[in-house]
Amino acid sequence: MCRESPLPPIPTAMSIGQSIPPTAATPEEAAPVAATPRPKRGVPSGLWLRCDECGETVFRKEVEQLMSVCPVCGRHMYLSARDRVKFVLDEGTFDEWDADLMPADPLKFADKKPYAERVVAEQKRTGLNDAALTGAGMIRGRRVAFGVTDSAFIMGSMGSVVGERLTRLVERATEQNLPVVIVSGSGGGARMHEGILSLMQMAKVSAALARYGEAGGLFISVLTNPTMGGVAASFASLGDLVFAEPKALIGFAGPRTIKATLRTELPEGFQTSEFLLEHGYIDRIVRRSDLKSEIARTIDYCGK
Amino acid sequence: MSAGPGLEFEQPLQTLEAEVRRLETDAEKTPQQHEELRATKRRLADKTREVYAGLDAWDTVRVARLQDRPKFTDYVELVFDEFVELHGDKFYGDDRALRTGFAKLDGMKVMLVGHHKGKTFKERTECYFGCAHPEGYRKSMSKMKMAAKYGMPIVCLIDTPGAYPGIGAEERGQAQVIAESMLLMSKLPTPIICVVIGEGGSGGALGIGVGDRVAVLEHAYYSVISPEGCAGILWKSHDFADKAARALQLTSKRLQELGAIDDVIEEPLGGAHRDHYQMAARLKQYLVKQLRELSEKPKDQLVADRYEKFRKIGQFLDGGAA
Ligand SMILES: [Zn+2]
Numbered sequence: 001m002c003r004e005s006p007l008p009p010i011p012t013a014m015s016i017g018q019s020i021p022p023t024a025a026t027p028e029e030a031a032p033v034a035a036t037p038r039p040k041r042g043v044p045s046g047l048w049l050r051c052d053e054c055g056e057t058v059f060r061k062e063v064e065q066l067m068s069v070c071p072v073c074g075r076h077m078y079l080s081a082r083d084r085v086k087f088v089l090d091e092g093t094f095d096e097w098d099a100d101l102m103p104a105d106p107l108k109f110a111d112k113k114p115y116a117e118r119v120v121a122e123q124k125r126t127g128l129n130d131a132a133l134t135g136a137g138m139i140r141g142r143r144v145a146f147g148v149t150d151s152a153f154i155m156g157s158m159g160s161v162v163g164e165r166l167t168r169l170v171e172r173a174t175e176q177n178l179p180v181v182i183v184s185g186s187g188g189g190a191r192m193h194e195g196i197l198s199l200m201q202m203a204k205v206s207a208a209l210a211r212y213g214e215a216g217g218l219f220i221s222v223l224t225n226p227t228m229g230g231v232a233a234s235f236a237s238l239g240d241l242v243f244a245e246p247k248a249l250i251g252f253a254g255p256r257t258i259k260a261t262l263r264t265e266l267p268e269g270f271q272t273s274e275f276l277l278e279h280g281y282i283d284r285i286v287r288r289s290d291l292k293s294e295i296a297r298t299i300d301y302c303g304k
Numbered sequence: 305m306s307a308g309p310g311l312e313f314e315q316p317l318q319t320l321e322a323e324v325r326r327l328e329t330d331a332e333k334t335p336q337q338h339e340e341l342r343a344t345k346r347r348l349a350d351k352t353r354e355v356y357a358g359l360d361a362w363d364t365v366r367v368a369r370l371q372d373r374p375k376f377t378d379y380v381e382l383v384f385d386e387f388v389e390l391h392g393d394k395f396y397g398d399d400r401a402l403r404t405g406f407a408k409l410d411g412m413k414v415m416l417v418g419h420h421k422g423k424t425f426k427e428r429t430e431c432y433f434g435c436a437h438p439e440g441y442r443k444s445m446s447k448m449k450m451a452a453k454y455g456m457p458i459v460c461l462i463d464t465p466g467a468y469p470g471i472g473a474e475e476r477g478q479a480q481v482i483a484e485s486m487l488l489m490s491k492l493p494t495p496i497i498c499v500v501i502g503e504g505g506s507g508g509a510l511g512i513g514v515g516d517r518v519a520v521l522e523h524a525y526y527s528v529i530s531p532e533g534c535a536g537i538l539w540k541s542h543d544f545a546d547k548a549a550r551a552l553q554l555t556s557k558r559l560q561e562l563g564a565i566d567d568v569i570e571e572p573l574g575g576a577h578r579d580h581y582q583m584a585a586r587l588k589q590y591l592v593k594q595l596r597e598l599s600e601k602p603k604d605q606l607v608a609d610r611y612e613k614f615r616k617i618g619q620f621l622d623g624g625a626a
């Protein structure tokens with residue numbers, strides 16, 4: 001929204017905050033998973049599911065075996081933070097840090113639903129207590145500090161808990177001289193419900209990464225669908241190397257905001273991983289099945 | 305000075321101001337007229353105090369956006385003795401929404417960085433209404449590095465609805481430059497003072513907002529998202545921007561209570577738009593005082609304190625205990 005007065009008629013979000021509606025679980029436009037009812041963690045139950053990309057109905061078991069990738073078209077579907085831990089880290093090596101931190105409600109924020117209630121509902125639905133999991137673990141035998149955000153928990157948005165967990169992760173990695181790997185799935189950017197405190201987490205985590213970088217740390221940032229707003233405009237863009245899964249939506253302003261501001265159609269493939277690679281903001285597009293070995297190889301090249 | 309049209313709470317003030325002007329034009333005043341003028345002025349002052357003490361978050365947003373509030377170029381004129389604009393980002397182009405240059409402040413050499421929204425329609429269009437593109441942040445980063453290299457403190461004046469949401473801006477790395485700029489500012493070994501003079505719109509504001517002192521003018525605001533954007537997402541309609549503004553608690557007083565900013569700079573009675581000179585004088589006084597203090601600190605201490613300041617921001621429960 002870039003007019004003072006009169007304000008434009010439609011979307012005017014300067015979207016560091018959520019750029020896409022935080023409707024319940026699966027961010028509908030951002031992380032299309034599949035139709036059918038969606039219970040826990042945004043992945044539909046039932047034997048079959050339909051791929052949003054190619055429209056094919058596929059066997060759920062097969063999708064799961066492929067780490068939630070469509071066997072027909074290769075669409076990288078939603079993956080929960082716990083599953084991400086399972087697929088990236090060596091089995092049984094994850095030592096979770098700061099699990100005790102719980103979201104507060106500093107603004108007593110309420111839209112149609114009080115934030116406090118929203119948090120409880122999201123916790124129940126996802127089994128997480130906030131949108132990020134952090135800890136230490138091994139990747140093919142290499143010890144790393146690992147963080148992941150889950151796009152199902154209030155759009156994977158960053159409030160005080162996510163900011164604090166990631167900052168502590170980076171600080172400990174600095175002390176222990178560990179590589180940092182953060183997998184982002186955050187369509188929500190900085191979390192509106194915690195107001196200015198969420199915005200400031202961007203500066204806080206970035207400052208920790210500045211120190212980490214000066215100490216010689218290696219940070220690999222992995223972007224997944226979707227990574228937008230204040231998450232894209234902070235730690236997610238600060239990797240020494242930035243990887244992205246294929247066809248993820250990645251950008252600063254939400255596509256709907258841009259469309260409304262410019263009153264024009266957006267180019268084909270705008271704000272996808274491939275678009276960002278073409279414009280020089282991503283080092284490699286990495287398929288989910290290759291992520292583990294790609295990270296391990298990078299760590300080896302950098303001698304960490 | 306008249307305030308913006310359309311702000312209903314400004315109406316009674318503008319009526320009284322017109323009345324004062326009318327009474328002042330009578331050259332030969334009877335004692336009775338003198339008394340009437342004095343009484344009207346008193347009523348105006350009382351009413352102004354009352355109205356401006358009672359502004360809510362949405363009123364504040366509208367005051368912060370007033371066209372005749374002092375803008376970057378006004379402060380350049382009124383606060384600084386000289387401004388030598390430096391245009392080059394050495395990459396793509398000269399962003400007019402974000403300006404940088406050498407400036408003199410009470411005899412001190414500083415690097416001045418600030419958003420400009422424009423004062424005429426033509427200028428506002430050139431400035432994209434204060435919404436910077438990536439080249440603006442690239443330019444400011446290069447000038448900030450230069451400032452640190454040559455021992456100049458940095459002053460950032462923030463006034464933006466947000467960073468520009470456009471195709472070119474995304475292609476040229478809007479997210480990337482904002483992230484890089486925060487990272488850079490967090491470690492530069494020179495004093496940095498950031499003041500939100502009008503709108504502190506999300507990442508576009510924070511992109512030049514990491515400093516040793518972060519202040520917000522009394523009737524300015526600073527927010528994670530525009531009230532309209534927030535309303536569009538959570539209330540599904542921009543018509544609820546007023547509700548969103550109140551929920552976001554984006555006023556200077558609340559920002560300070562939340563520990564997100566260091567200082568609130570008091571505005572002249574009835575807002576900065578009523579008295580540019582007085583506002584500029586207060587801003588200048590603040591900047592000079594803080595810069596003198598910060599210049600005393602050893603550089604490594606300065607950077608360490610800046611880190612700790614941002615490190616502490618945030619509220620959460622630890623181990624289930626408050
Ligand atoms: Zn498919």
